[in-house]
Amino acid sequence: MSIIQLTKRQEEISRIVQENQPITGEKIADLLHVTRAALRSDLVVLTMLGLLDAKPKVGYFYIGLENQRNEYYHFKDMRVSDIMGIPLTSHQGESVYEVIVKIFMEDAGCAFILDDDGFLCGVVSRKDLLKASIGGGDLSKIPIGMIMTRVPNIATVLESDVVFEATEKLVQRQVDSLPVIRLAENGKARVVGKFSKTIITKLFLELKE
Numbered sequence: 001m002s003i004i005q006l007t008k009r010q011e012e013i014s015r016i017v018q019e020n021q022p023i024t025g026e027k028i029a030d031l032l033h034v035t036r037a038a039l040r041s042d043l044v045v046l047t048m049l050g051l052l053d054a055k056p057k058v059g060y061f062y063i064g065l066e067n068q069r070n071e072y073y074h075f076k077d078m079r080v081s082d083i084m085g086i087p088l089t090s091h092q093g094e095s096v097y098e099v100i101v102k103i104f105m106e107d108a109g110c111a112f113i114l115d116d117d118g119f120l121c122g123v124v125s126r127k128d129l130l131k132a133s134i135g136g137g138d139l140s141k142i143p144i145g146m147i148m149t150r151v152p153n154i155a156t157v158l159e160s161d162v163v164f165e166a167t168e169k170l171v172q173r174q175v176d177s178l179p180v181i182r183l184a185e186n187g188k189a190r191v192v193g194k195f196s197k198t199i200i201t202k203l204f205l206e207l208k209e
C-alpha cells in the first residue's frame with residue numbers, strides 16, 4: 001500500500017528514468033520538452049520520496065515503490081493501537097512487595113497503578129522499586145500508591161496517536177514506557193495498553209526484515 005500521490009508529470013519522469021537510467025536531468029528535460037528549471041522541484045520530490053536516486057555526474061536511477069523507504073512511509077502512518085502491548089496493572093493498595101513479584105512473573109519493566117474505580121492513578125518503574133527497597137522498610141507493608149509517580153504527572157498516549165509522535169514523547173519525557181489510555185467522561189483514564197521502548201525496538205527490527 002502506498003500513500004504517495006504522484007502528479008502526472010512526476011509519473012512521467014519516473015517512467016522515463018526507469019526506461020533510460022542512468023539519465024541526466026538535462027536529458028529528462030529534453031524528452032519532456034521543458035526546461036531543466038521547470039523539472040527541478042519534481043526531481044527533488046521524487047528523490048526525497050526515494051523513488052529516484054541521484055548520483056552526481058552520472059544521473060538519475062530508478063528505485064521504485066518496493067524499496068525500503070516505502071516501508072518508512074508505512075511506518076510513518078502507524079498508530080499506537082497497531083503495535084501497543086499488554087499493560088501490567090496493579091491496584092494502588094497492593095504492597096510494593098506484591099508489585100515486585102508481579103513484575104518478575106510477567107517480565108515487565110513497569111506497572112501502571114489503578115485507583116479503586118480502575119482508573120489510572122500512577123506509574124512505578126523498576127528504579128522506583130529499587131529505591132523503595134533500599135529505603136529499609138517492610139516492603140509487604142508499604143502500599144505501592146505511596147511510592148508511585150502520580151497523575152497528573154504521567155505522560156500518556158492514545159490508541160489513535162501516531163507512532164512517531166508517541167516515540168517522541170517517550171524520548172522527551174525520558175521514560176521507558178507510556179500507558180495507552182482511553183479517556184472517560186469524568187476526565188479520568190482507563191489503561192488499554194502499553195507503549196514502550198522495547199516495542200519500538202522490535203518494530204525497528206521488523207522494518208529491516
Ligand code: ADP
Nearest residue numbers: 123125126127149153154155174175176177178
Ligand atoms: P527506570 O528509570 O526505572 O529505568 P523509567 O525511566 O521509565 O524507568 O522511569 C523513571 C521515572 O519516571 C520513575 O520514577 C517512574 O515512576 C517515572 N515514570 C515512568 N513512566 C512514566 C510516565 N509514563 N509518565 C511519567 N513518569 C513516568
